[in-house]
Structures are given as C-alpha cells and as structure tokens.
Amino acid sequence: MRIYLRTRGELRHLDYHFLGAAPSRAWWREFGDVNAFERPCVLAVGDGADWRLYLGGIPSGRVDSVGTMIVYSLVVEGDARSASEDRDSVLRLVATWVSAIAGRPGAEALTAALDEAFPREDVEKWLTEKGEAAQDVEREVAGRVLEVSGKLPEASVIARLPEGLPARWIGGVRCPGAAEGYLDRIRRILDGEPGEAHVLNMVAEGEDVVGLQSPRLAVLIEGSGIGDATAPIRSLTFRDPGGERRTDDPKDLSGTIRQQVVRVAAVVIAAGLLAWVIYRLIRTGAPADD
Amino acid sequence: MSESEFTYKIGLLAPSRVGKTTLIASLLHEGQRLLVNSQVSMSAADSPTAKRITLTEGVIRGALRSKDFEPERVPSTSDPSYFRLRLKPRTTETPILFEILDYPGGWLEDSGGERNAAAWEACQTFLSDSTVLLIPIDSVLLMEAEDRYERVLPSQLAIPQMEQLVRIWAKDRRHNSHEPALVVFCPVKCESYLCDNGGTQDLGAELRRRVSREYAGVAQVVREEAQHAVLRYLPIDTFGCVELKSVKWAEDAGALGGYKCLPRYRVRGDGIISRMGLDDLMMLLCRQLVTAAQSHSELTAQMNRVRSEHLRQYAELREGFFRDLWLSWSGRRAERVRRADASEEEYRMSVAQSASLFEVLSALSARPEGPRLTYLT
Numbered sequence: 001m002r003i004y005l006r007t008r009g010e011l012r013h014l015d016y017h018f019l020g021a022a023p024s025r026a027w028w029r030e031f032g033d034v035n036a037f038e039r040p041c042v043l044a045v046g047d048g049a050d051w052r053l054y055l056g057g058i059p060s061g062r063v064d065s066v067g068t069m070i071v072y073s074l075v076v077e078g079d080a081r082s083a084s085e086d087r088d089s090v091l092r093l094v095a096t097w098v099s100a101i102a103g104r105p106g107a108e109a110l111t112a113a114l115d116e117a118f119p120r121e122d123v124e125k126w127l128t129e130k131g132e133a134a135q136d137v138e139r140e141v142a143g144r145v146l147e148v149s150g151k152l153p154e155a156s157v158i159a160r161l162p163e164g165l166p167a168r169w170i171g172g173v174r175c176p177g178a179a180e181g182y183l184d185r186i187r188r189i190l191d192g193e194p195g196e197a198h199v200l201n202m203v204a205e206g207e208d209v210v211g212l213q214s215p216r217l218a219v220l221i222e223g224s225g226i227g228d229a230t231a232p233i234r235s236l237t238f239r240d241p242g243g244e245r246r247t248d249d250p251k252d253l254s255g256t257i258r259q260q261v262v263r264v265a266a267v268v269i270a271a272g273l274l275a276w277v278i279y280r281l282i283r284t285g286a287p288a289d290d
Numbered sequence: 291m292s293e294s295e296f297t298y299k300i301g302l303l304a305p306s307r308v309g310k311t312t313l314i315a316s317l318l319h320e321g322q323r324l325l326v327n328s329q330v331s332m333s334a335a336d337s338p339t340a341k342r343i344t345l346t347e348g349v350i351r352g353a354l355r356s357k358d359f360e361p362e363r364v365p366s367t368s369d370p371s372y373f374r375l376r377l378k379p380r381t382t383e384t385p386i387l388f389e390i391l392d393y394p395g396g397w398l399e400d401s402g403g404e405r406n407a408a409a410w411e412a413c414q415t416f417l418s419d420s421t422v423l424l425i426p427i428d429s430v431l432l433m434e435a436e437d438r439y440e441r442v443l444p445s446q447l448a449i450p451q452m453e454q455l456v457r458i459w460a461k462d463r464r465h466n467s468h469e470p471a472l473v474v475f476c477p478v479k480c481e482s483y484l485c486d487n488g489g490t491q492d493l494g495a496e497l498r499r500r501v502s503r504e505y506a507g508v509a510q511v512v513r514e515e516a517q518h519a520v521l522r523y524l525p526i527d528t529f530g531c532v533e534l535k536s537v538k539w540a541e542d543a544g545a546l547g548g549y550k551c552l553p554r555y556r557v558r559g560d561g562i563i564s565r566m567g568l569d570d571l572m573m574l575l576c577r578q579l580v581t582a583a584q585s586h587s588e589l590t591a592q593m594n595r596v597r598s599e600h601l602r603q604y605a606e607l608r609e610g611f612f613r614d615l616w617l618s619w620s621g622r623r624a625e626r627v628r629r630a631d632a633s634e635e636e637y638r639m640s641v642a643q644s645a646s647l648f649e650v651l652s653a654l655s656a657r658p659e660g661p662r663l664t665y666l667t
Contacts, residue, residue, distance in 0.1 A: 012446060026409065
C-alpha cells in the first residue's frame with residue numbers, strides 16, 4: 001500500500017505538491033468535471049484487484065501568505081492483498097473524513113492529528129525534496145499518516161448499514177443511512193470488489209454523474225455549495241455498453257434479459273408456425289401420390 | 291468544444307495567490323449582466339463550468355460576510371481546471387467558444403516541479419496557443435514593497451519565468467500573425483489605490499508606473515517577438531468593497547527575496563460587491579474574440595470563393611463533342627454543376643457570416659472604453 005500527501009507551504013512560492021514522491025498518475029483529475037479537488041471530497045475506485053483513494057479538502061490549521069486556509073489531499077493506492085490492519089486504517093481515515101463532511105464532529109480531530117504529524121518545518125522542507133530523498137520522505141509520510149489514523153475513532157458507523165441499497169445510487173451525505181452505505185461500499189472496494197464510491201462537490205443530481213459508468217457506484221453529494229446534502233438516496237440511471245438502453249439500476253437488466261429471451265422464443269415459435277403453414281400449403285397444392 | 295468553428299483560448303499568467311480563480315469566476319459570473327445591452331451574450335458552455343463559477347462566487351460572497359474580509363475562505367487551486375464559455379453574437383447562429391485554464395500558480399514558478407511536469411507541459415501548450423494573455427498582478431504586493439522590500443518583487447511576481455513563457459507565446463503569435471494577439475496587464479485588488487470606486491486615495495499613476503517598471507521586460511519580449519500584439523493596461527477592483535487594512539513585512543529565510551508580505555483586509559460599508567474594470571475587460575475580450583472569429587471567417591470566405599470559382603469553371607469546362615456528350619449522358623456534368631452550386635452557397639454563407647461578425651464588431655467597438663483601460667506603451 002502506498003500513501004501520498006499533498007499540501008502547500010505558507011510561503012507564496014510553495015504551492016500544492018506532494019510531500020516527497022507523487023503518485024505515478026494523477027488519476028483523480030478524470031473526475032474534474034464533477035469535483036473541485038480543493039474542496040472536501042472523497043474518490044474511491046476499485047477494479048477488483050487494485051484500488052485507489054483520494055481524500056481532498058481536509059483543512060489544516062496552517063494558512064498561506066495571504067491568510068488562505070491550507071488543505072491536505074491524501075492519496076492511497078493498494079490492492080486486496082494489502083494487510084488488513086492497513087485497510088482498517090484507511091477505512092478509519094475515510095470514515096472520519098466522511099463524517100466530518102456530513103457535519104458530524106471529527107474534522108477537528110483529523111485536522112489536529114495531521115497538523116501535529118506534519119509541522120510546518122517538515123512540510124516546507126519536504127515540498128522541495130527531490131530524487132532519492134523524495135522516496136525516503138514518501139516512507140516517512142506513509143508512516144505518519146498511519147499513525148494519524150491510529151489516533152482516530154473506530155469506523156463504527158458501518159454497524160448501521162441500511163438494507164437494500166441498489167448497485168448504483170446517489171444520496172446526500174447527511175441523508176440517514178447514506179454515509180453508512182457509502183462506507184460499506186468503501187470497505188468492499190478495499191477488500192477487492194470492483195466499483196466506485198465518491199463524495200463529490202460539483203454534483204446536484206443523478207444526471208450530473210451519467211458519465212460515471214461503473215456498474216457498482218455510490219455517490220454522496222457533498223452539498224456545501226451545489227446540491228442538497230440531505231437529498232434522499234436514489235438509484236442511478238445506467239447506460240449499458242451499447243449506450244442506447246437505459247434502466248434505473250443494473251439489476252433491472254435481468255428484466256431486460258428476460259424480455260429478450262421471451263422475444264427470441266416468440267420469433268422461434270412464429271418461424272415454426274410459418275414453416276408449418278407453408279408445408280401444409282405445399283402439401284395441399286401437391287398432386288396426390290396415388 | 292466542437293460545436294463551433296470558432297474556438298479560442300485565453301491564458302492567465304500569474305504566480306500563486308494573486309487571485310486567478312477569483313478573477314475568472316468574477317469575470318464570468320458578471321459576464322451575463324455586463325453584456326446585457328451589447329451585441330453578444332455569454333453563457334457557460336458546459337455544466338462543470340457553470341458549477342465552478344457558482345461555487346467560487348458562493349465562496350467569495352461567504353468571505354465578505356464579516357467585517358474583516360476572510361480570504362482564507364477562498365481556497366487556492368491544487369489541480370488544473372478549465373472554464374468553457376460560449377459567446378453568442380446576436381446576428382449570427384455560430385457561437386464563439388472560448389476556454390480559460392486555471393492552474394496552481396506555483397507551477398509557474400517551479401515549472402510544475404518534477405511531480406507535475408507533464409501536467410505543467412499541458413498548461414504551457416494551452417498558454418502558448420492562447421489568443422489573449424491576461425496577466426493578473428497583485429497590486430498590494432507591488433504597491434507595498436517599498437525600500438528594502440522592493441527586491442522581493444522580481445522573484446515574488448515570477449517575472450523571469452513569465453518572460454520565458456511570454457516569449458514562447460509571442461513566437462507562436464508571430465507564426466499566426468493573421469490572428470489578432472492581445473496581452474492585458476491587470477493589477478487586481480486595486481480598491482485601496484484608486485478613488486473612482488469608493489476609495490479615498492488616488493495612486494493610479496503610481497500603480498501604473500510600477501507595473502510598467504516591473505513588467506518592462508515582459509512587454510519588451512512581446513514587442514520583439516510579436517509586433518502585431520497589442521498591450522493594454524487595466525486595473526481591476528476584484529470586489530470593490532474590500533480594502534487594505536494593514537501590511538506587515540516579516541523576515542523569512544524561506545521566502546523568495548527573504549521577506550514575506552502579510553496583508554490584512556477589511557470589508558468596506560455593507561460588503562456589497564461593486565467590481566470595477568471587469569466590464570472593460572469583458573468588452574476587450576469580446577472584441578478580441580469577435581475580431582479573431584471575423585478574420586478567420588474572412589479567410590474561410592476567401593478560400594470558399596477560390597474553391598467555388600474553380601468548381602464552376604470545372605463544371606462549365608468544354609472537353610470536346612464526344613466527351614461532353616458522355617458527361618451529359620452519364621450525369622457527371624450534372625454532378626459537377628451540383629457541386630459548384632453547393633460550393634457557391636457555402637461561399638455566400640461565409641460572406642454573410644463574415645459581414646454579420648463585422649457588424650457585431652463595429653457595434654462593440656462603438657462602445658466607449660472606461661477611463662481605467664489604456665494602452666501600455
């Protein structure tokens with residue numbers, strides 16, 4: 001499992017960079033049409049083997065040269081074989097941050113723990129670290145982030161998981177049960193299930209995320225600027241690979257498959273009937289054998 | 291961005307914490323209102339752009355709620371993002387699309403660092419392809435850096451890096467000399483230095499003198515590499531209701547130049563936003579984009595005319611009795627005439643479009659410019 005932390009320094013020229021090494025690919029930018037990365041958000045993508053997470057907009061107590069609040073972005077990349085304690089740590093970080101986004105107490109604890117683990121002097125030194133030194137910094141950063149996670153409360157909210165969530169759904173982060181359902185989806189992704197689970201800040205309704213085509217998708221609406229954080233959970237539209245047919249949920253595709261079977265059967269029966277009629281006509285028109 | 295043949299880029303060149311995002315969002319948020327009685331209308335070209343504008347404007351309004359302006363509420367940019375806009379001249383069906391790239395200003399200072407080199411390269415390509423270059427300037431830093439603090443200016447304003455990028459841009463403009471090219475030097479946060487919008491002191495001349503002095507090298511590069519480029523100067527009140535309360539300079543070994551500037555702001559009156567200079571900037575951009583579209587359209591019309599004449603000649607070409615007979619009999623002559631007619635129609639349409647854009651341009655040019663907008667000589 002690899003952990004990367006991005007933040008900026010107080011001084012004007014120390015803009016947002018990862019401390020030490022950076023992820024090999026800025027995969028989160030693919031979500032730029034539905035999310036502003038400086039604001040509170042979570043992105044999680046799993047392909048069944050590997051998974052990657054982006055936790056953005058986590059406030060720091062530090063401010064920059066013009067008094068602007070500095071934020072942390074955390075990128076974690078791993079796979080289902082990552083140690084279960086590590087996955088628990090990641091889940092705890094996500095749970096705390098989602099809980100804070102939902103307006104529950106917790107943001108202060110995360111901010112305080114991160115600020116304590118990453119004092120200004122270290123941040124400003126590591127922002128400019130290059131080459132091999134950057135690799136050492138990456139290890140140090142990962143260790144400190146795991147320590148931060150250890151100080152956070154257990155992700156107990158998962159115990160109250162709502163029943164019957166569809167495979168693809170969207171809901172406000174403050175809607176009862178939504179955060180719990182979301183964290184359950186995160187846990188599954190960390191365990192190796194394919195799917196996506198995001199807390200997005202430029203989304204107001206299901207129509208805004210039609211471009212996200214994972215068959216298993218959970219979206220929480222952040223709600224502080226656009227959209228309603230208390231919006232009820234709704235299943236999301238799904239466009240099959242052909243791009244034509246749409247249904248409310250992938251599980252409804254089973255209904256579509258049933259319809260197709262009925263259609264094929266009807267065609268076979270009609271063809272058989274037609275063949276039988278033609279046969280009868282030929283038989284009727286043909287001269288008698290004797 | 292493929293719905294129009296007229297697509298342009300507007301590049302912003304400024305280091306971190308100058309206020310690029312705020313300037314873009316304010317410009318685009320007010321754009322609709324500013325263009326009400328003009329020949330063009332403007333709207334977001336896609337939903338992410340509309341939402342980005344709403345989000346940023348919401349944050350700005352939130353920051354103005356208390357008596358002390360809280361810039362900490364306006365987050366700085368960590369990843370590049372695009373604002374895509376549609377400019378619709380009232381007399382033509384074809385919209386003019388334009389894109390503005392917002393990016394972490396710190397990338398300008400360290401070329402993206404080794405961790406964002408690829409993303410910064412994409413930003414540089416965007417900047418060099420831009421028809422217009424906006425250079426927002428932190429007027430507070432510029433005006434408050436006096437005596438021994440003056441030496442921080444070249445590094446904190448990222449002048450050397452800017453000269454390098456402007457040279458690339460200007461060379462690119464020279465190769466596209468049929469297109470108009472514009473550079474606008476925009477000092478922002480000017481509320482405390484100009485007196486035409488509620489301010490108490492008029493330091494406009496001094497501000498302009500300092501911009502000319504610090505950016506002389508940048509202007510020189512443009513003059514050397516792209517002589518047809520126009521240089522304008524336009525100070526902007528980003529909020530209109532925020533003014534400088536105090537400035538402290540602190541020694542810091544890590545800061546560029548060894549000192550850091552620590553300004554504090556207060557909200558003037560009831561905190562009602564009254565931006566100044568944005569209307570002129572919007573008009574300047576509109577005129578520039580319509581001019582670019584019109585010259586593009588004229589070029590297309592010329593090409594269409596040549597093509598149409600050639601096709602007409604070909605359609606009417608006599609090739610001998612038997613060949614002419616065969617062309618008529620096989621329908622090939624009719625096909626040639628049909629293609630010539632279609633091309634002529636295309637030519638007529640491009641002429642009409644060019645004329646209509648010229649009409650819009652004339653109307654936009656007739657609008658008087660505000661006293662803040664001047665040429666930088």
